[in-house]
Amino acid sequence: MNIILFGPPGAGKGTQAKYLVKKLGGFQISTGEILRNEIQKDTDIGKKIIIDMNDGKFVNDEIVNELIKKLIFDPKKKNRLIFDGYPRSLHQAENLDLLLNASNQKIDFVFYLNVNKETIIRRIQKRKIEEKRSDDDQKTILKRYEKYMETTKPVLDFYSKNSNFYEIDGSQEINQITRKIDIFTNV
Numbered sequence: 718m719n720i721i722l723f724g725p726p727g728a729g730k731g732t733q734a735k736y737l738v739k740k741l742g743g744f745q746i747s748t749g750e751i752l753r754n755e756i757q758k759d760t761d762i763g764k765k766i767i768i769d770m771n772d773g774k775f776v777n778d779e780i781v782n783e784l785i786k787k788l789i790f791d792p793k794k795k796n797r798l799i800f801d802g803y804p805r806s807l808h809q810a811e812n813l814d815l816l817l818n819a820s821n822q823k824i825d826f827v828f829y830l831n832v833n834k835e836t837i838i839r840r841i842q843k844r845k846i847e848e849k850r851s852d853d854d855q856k857t858i859l860k861r862y863e864k865y866m867e868t869t870k871p872v873l874d875f876y877s878k879n880s881n882f883y884e885i886d887g888s889q890e891i892n893q894i895t896r897k898i899d900i901f902t903n904v
């Protein structure tokens with residue numbers, strides 16, 4: 718089963734992704750984590766993306782698409798992909814379709830965790846204290862939220878017309894969201 722968790726930063730995608738990984742024996746594909754890792758290791762990609770990331774901007778589609786490619790074609794991960802934070806632009810969504818087709822896979826469920834701005838700000842501030850993430854200051858939070866809403870609208874339109882698309886109120890408690898996901902996936 719391949720699943721996309723979609724929603725603004727702070728919506729709880731990471732938490733639900735970890736739950737699904739455990740439950741389905743899946744692999745979390747968190748582009749945020751992959752990109753942060755590149756910065757931490759100070760790779761060539763890391764050097765290219767650090768400014769955009771710290772500024773709350775999206776990283777270039779080509780870079781993200783390239784990083785994702787080898788994960789999708791990894792036979793160990795086939796049909797066990799839990800996407801968290803990808804795709805985030807129409808170009809990325811179209812690219813994902815191409816890669817899945819080429820590797821004989823499809824997306825089984827798209828879960829849109831929808832949350833309002835106030836809930837997101839509150840959650841990210843909490844995470845900032847717990848995880849000490851440098852991109853999480855107040856100004857960046859708002860920038861990330863606005864950028865997300867602006868860029869991801871076409872992604873939402875791309876997926877929302879499909880029968881495997883489910884919108885879930887992401888301001889609910891973690892286990893309430895988990896329960897909804899369980900019901901929809903029926904496993």
Ligand code: AMP
Binds near residue numbers: 776781
């Ligand atoms: P996240 O951990 O998902 O909140 O992502 C943290 C940051 O990584 C974002 O603010 C972007 O700068 C970058 N990022 C993560 N995923 C993507 C993506 N799919 N496309 C472009 N940039 C991304």
